[in-house]
Amino acid sequence: MSNVHNDYxxxxxxxxxxxxxxxxxxxxxxxxxxxxxxxxxxxxxxxxKELDVLLGTVNTVxxxxxxxxxxxxxxALQQGKVVLCKRLLTATVGCALIFLVIKYFxxxxxxxxxxxxxxxxxxxxxxGEIVYFGLYYVMTGLHGIHVIIGGAVLLYALRLINAGRVxxxxxxxxxxxxxxxxxxxxVWIYLFPLFYLIV
Amino acid sequence: MSAEHHHIVSFRQNTIIWLVLLVFTxxxxxxxxxxxxxxNIVVALGIATCKAGxxxxxxxxxxxxxxxxxxxVFIAFAILAIAIGFTFFDVxxx
Amino acid sequence: xxxxxxVQTSRGFWGPLQGTKNSIGSWIFSTxxxxxxxLYFYGIIGFFLVGLLLGFLVRLExxxxxxxxxxxxTYNAIFTLHGVVMIFLVVIPSIPAAFGNIFLPIQIGAxxxxxxxxxxxxxxxxxxxxxxxxxxxxxxxxxxDTGWTFYVPFSNVTTTNVNVALAxxxxxxxxxxxxxxxxxxxxxxxxxxxxxxxxxxxFVWSLYATGWIQVLATPVLGITVLLVVVERVMxxxxxxxxxGGDPLLYQHLFWIYSHPAVYIMILPxxxxxxxxxxxxxxxxxxxxxxxxxxxxxIAFAGSLVWAHHMFTSGMSDTAVLVxxxxxxxxxxxxxxKVFNWVSTMFKGAIYLEPPMYYAMAFIFLFSIGGLTxxxxxxxxxxxxxxxxxxxxxxxxxxxxxxLGFGLFGAMHYWFPKIYGKMYNKRVANxxxxxxxxxxxxxxxxxxxxxxxxMPRRYYDYLPQYTTGxxxxxxxxxxxxxxxxxxxxxxxxxxxxxxxxxxNPWNAVTLEWQxxxxxxxxxxxxxxxxxxxxxxxxxVTSDE
Numbered sequence: 108m109s110n111v112h113n114d115y116x117x118x119x120x121x122x123x124x125x126x127x128x129x130x131x132x133x134x135x136x137x138x139x140x141x142x143x144x145x146x147x148x149x150x151x152x153x154x155x156k157e158l159d160v161l162l163g164t165v166n167t168v169x170x171x172x173x174x175x176x177x178x179x180x181x182x183a184l185q186q187g188k189v190v191l192c193k194r195l196l197t198a199t200v201g202c203a204l205i206f207l208v209i210k211y212f213x214x215x216x217x218x219x220x221x222x223x224x225x226x227x228x229x230x231x232x233x234x235g236e237i238v239y240f241g242l243y244y245v246m247t248g249l250h251g252i253h254v255i256i257g258g259a260v261l262l263y264a265l266r267l268i269n270a271g272r273v274x275x276x277x278x279x280x281x282x283x284x285x286x287x288x289x290x291x292x293x294v295w296i297y298l299f300p301l302f303y304l305i306v
Numbered sequence: 307m308s309a310e311h312h313h314i315v316s317f318r319q320n321t322i323i324w325l326v327l328l329v330f331t332x333x334x335x336x337x338x339x340x341x342x343x344x345x346n347i348v349v350a351l352g353i354a355t356c357k358a359g360x361x362x363x364x365x366x367x368x369x370x371x372x373x374x375x376x377x378x379v380f381i382a383f384a385i386l387a388i389a390i391g392f393t394f395f396d397v398x399x400x
Numbered sequence: 401x402x403x404x405x406x407v408q409t410s411r412g413f414w415g416p417l418q419g420t421k422n423s424i425g426s427w428i429f430s431t432x433x434x435x436x437x438x439l440y441f442y443g444i445i446g447f448f449l450v451g452l453l454l455g456f457l458v459r460l461e462x463x464x465x466x467x468x469x470x471x472x473x474t475y476n477a478i479f480t481l482h483g484v485v486m487i488f489l490v491v492i493p494s495i496p497a498a499f500g501n502i503f504l505p506i507q508i509g510a511x512x513x514x515x516x517x518x519x520x521x522x523x524x525x526x527x528x529x530x531x532x533x534x535x536x537x538x539x540x541x542x543x544x545d546t547g548w549t550f551y552v553p554f555s556n557v558t559t560t561n562v563n564v565a566l567a568x569x570x571x572x573x574x575x576x577x578x579x580x581x582x583x584x585x586x587x588x589x590x591x592x593x594x595x596x597x598x599x600x601x602x603f604v605w606s607l608y609a610t611g612w613i614q615v616l617a618t619p620v621l622g623i624t625v626l627l628v629v630v631e632r633v634m635x636x637x638x639x640x641x642x643x644g645g646d647p648l649l650y651q652h653l654f655w656i657y658s659h660p661a662v663y664i665m666i667l668p669x670x671x672x673x674x675x676x677x678x679x680x681x682x683x684x685x686x687x688x689x690x691x692x693x694x695x696x697x698i699a700f701a702g703s704l705v706w707a708h709h710m711f712t713s714g715m716s717d718t719a720v721l722v723x724x725x726x727x728x729x730x731x732x733x734x735x736x737k738v739f740n741w742v743s744t745m746f747k748g749a750i751y752l753e754p755p756m757y758y759a760m761a762f763i764f765l766f767s768i769g770g771l772t773x774x775x776x777x778x779x780x781x782x783x784x785x786x787x788x789x790x791x792x793x794x795x796x797x798x799x800x801x802x803l804g805f806g807l808f809g810a811m812h813y814w815f816p817k818i819y820g821k822m823y824n825k826r827v828a829n830x831x832x833x834x835x836x837x838x839x840x841x842x843x844x845x846x847x848x849x850x851x852x853x854m855p856r857r858y859y860d861y862l863p864q865y866t867t868g869x870x871x872x873x874x875x876x877x878x879x880x881x882x883x884x885x886x887x888x889x890x891x892x893x894x895x896x897x898x899x900x901x902x903n904p905w906n907a908v909t910l911e912w913q914x915x916x917x918x919x920x921x922x923x924x925x926x927x928x929x930x931x932x933x934x935x936x937x938x939v940t941s942d943e
Contacts, residue, residue, distance in 0.1 A: 121581055124584060128577050130383070132619040132620075134620070134623075138389060171324065175323075175324040179317060179320050225635030225637070293361055293362065304334060305338070388703065389703075395707075396707065396716050
């Protein structure tokens with residue numbers, strides 16, 4: 108019988124199961140996207156031109172790099188390189204902040220132009236464009252919330268490392284936090300082409 | 307737990323994966339400039355899935371996990387695929 | 401002192417831990433799966449009574465055409481609440497959160513679940529969801545009137561407390577997810593030595609399959625209710641036809657969860673029946689592997705059929721065809737279970753104790769419910785009965801007749817283990833009979849008036865349905881009497897019943913090899929399992 112209080116594989120299985128719930132949560136939104144793209148292809152293509160591909164690409168690179176950093180931080184900790192681990196972890200959170208700042212600018216630009224849910228301007232547009240921007244705000248919004256949660260979790264992991272409770276011999280909390288962060292990256296890997304690149 | 311063997315992914319391997327991901331990102335942006343007709347979405351999602359696969363297999367370590375977790379991951383994505391796919395039985399044939 | 405120790409030992413996990421007092425905190429913040437299970441159990445029974453009262457009021461209103469005791473708006477709110485309370489606060493958590501929590505670890509030879517603190521958190525989520533649901537009664541424009549299915553566009557425009565109610569549903573869904581996650585991990589990781597997958601009690605198999613549905617299906621409900629709230633608050637329009645949205649997509653997303661949800665409800669109850677039948681037939685279960693496999697098959701196939709709730713919604717004929725066909729497929733593994741239970745009883749030595757009566761009632765009532773499900777699954781016949789009382793009767797037969805009686809069976813089966821006492825068996829049998837009779841008098845007429853065209857969720861009705869409604873309401877009184885008698889009998893047994901031994905039913909599964917009630921630490925030393933869960937060859941009588 109595995110020791111309940113120190114079951115590495117059990118903790119990892121539990122985290123993967125939780126990730127599945129996130130996949131299905133976002134999955135419902137991807138389902139809606141798929142259907143509406145099928146129903147309004149031309150309008151989706153037209154509306155997506157209003158998004159800034161450069162900003163989207165930068166954000167994609169930022170998140171991929173943040174995943175890279177957190178993966179390195181785990182390897183570092185496993186090799187006993189605690190200081191390097193903490194620096195990489197901090198860099199990961201830094202990337203998260205950059206992502207959020209860019210998102211903030213994207214959203215405020217749109218809102219400034221009167222493109223937001225239920226706005227008079229938006230409602231004048233064809234149905235497919237209204238739906239496109241509805242999905243844009245809901246999906247990137249929910250994703251943004253997860254970026255914030257993920258960042259907070261990583262900061263907490265950093266705190267536990269500082270307190271000596273996450274170590275080279277007991278790093279499952281960091282590993283699981285990393286898994287969560289990678290999921291945030293994965294969702295964006297799909298959001299990016301679906302919203303920015305179907306021009 | 308320290309008695310268990312943990313596969314440690316090297317810095318080198320992580321870096322290679324990161325670079326490949328950046329290359330894929332560049333490819334997908336470039337590809338979006340061309341019009342492949344209805345294949346546009348296929349190409350975009352195909353490249354995205356390659357990237358997602360790399361993140362999942364290497365950054366998330368799935369390549370080095372046992373069959374149990376791999377089977378679970380498969381089941382989760384299969385259920386999602388069914389949910390989306392079966393809804394198209396309705397939407398695509400109205 | 402010896403006597404105090406003896407008293408403390410005889411109270412098992414109910415008594416305080418060594419050197420502590422039995423404070424409220426030691427219960428509501430407990431990470432002991434047995435205490436958490438009891439906390440859930442009492443909450444569930446409490447809300448069951450609330451849901452029963454709401455149903456009782458619905459039936460009272462419907463005893464005659466026209467207004468009886470309430471106006472139409474109140475009526476809409478009452479049946480909505482009845483559904484929300486019963487489904488999200490009672491039926492979905494019921495067996496897994498109460499009996500699964502108490503007995504899963506013991507049945508596999510473990511000390512606790514994989515994530516005990518998460519388990520306690522799940523209970524607090526349940527409490528939070530309950531508080532939110534109740535608060536929707538007393539704030540704003542009153543409780544929701546949309547039906548428990550919250551269909552758009554009405555749920556979008558009604559001014560009642562949909563937001564609060566859906567927040568409650570979201571939180572309760574999260575509680576359910578975490579329970580499933582905990583159980584899946586526990587079953588994979590914490591089985592005792594010798595407890596192979598093929599020696600697991602079938603109750604454990606059912607909890608395993610249920611856990612997967614909880615983890616994979618519930619998040620879809622989460623996003624769906626989130627979208628309705630976002631819609632109401634920010635007017636996004638994803639389900640709003642005037643803004644390019646498709647209301648049918650709400651239905652798809654809703655049922656992608658809510659159909660598998662009914663298997664979250666029924667699978668654990670089937671697991672309970674699979675425990676009870678062999679014990680009271682003194683015979684190994686017939687077709688163990690097929691029953692275990694059928695639990696997984698139901699979980700999988702059940703996720704393929706959701707749109708059979710939408711045959712008349714305007715979706716494509718192709719979808720109607722596909723989902724109707726798949727619905728017939730999912731009936732097969734359920735039928736396998738019924739055949740196997742009955743085959744177990746054949747040439748067994750039947751002991752007619754209360755759990756067995758409830759189990760047999762389950763088989764009878766669930767079979768009726770299941771067969772009428774085929775009428776609904778056939779698209780052609782469904783057109784006639786969709787949204788009529790035929791549907792209402794069908795799902796009450798499967799959920800109440802099925803899960804409900806399975807829950808009562810579980811209560812009567814595991815009662816002596818939990819409390820270390822026995823209830824009055826004669827009263828238990830009588831209450832089973834009264835409940836069974838009341839149930840059929842209440843629900844069978846609803847099949848008839850449904851076929852005759854009585855629509856569901858209607859406040860008023862044409863005079864031709866009066867007789868059926870009247871009989872049904874009288875049935876609800878009989879049912880209520882039976883249930884109250886049952887609960888009172890169990891309550892009395894827990895307070896002052898005679899002491900029960902560790903194994904009054906002479907069962908083989910591990911929970912019967914530990915004291916009644918189980919102690920704080922389930923096992924003195926980790927058990928080593930050497931035989932299957934229904935191997936009665938070496939059992940000696942407890943009395």
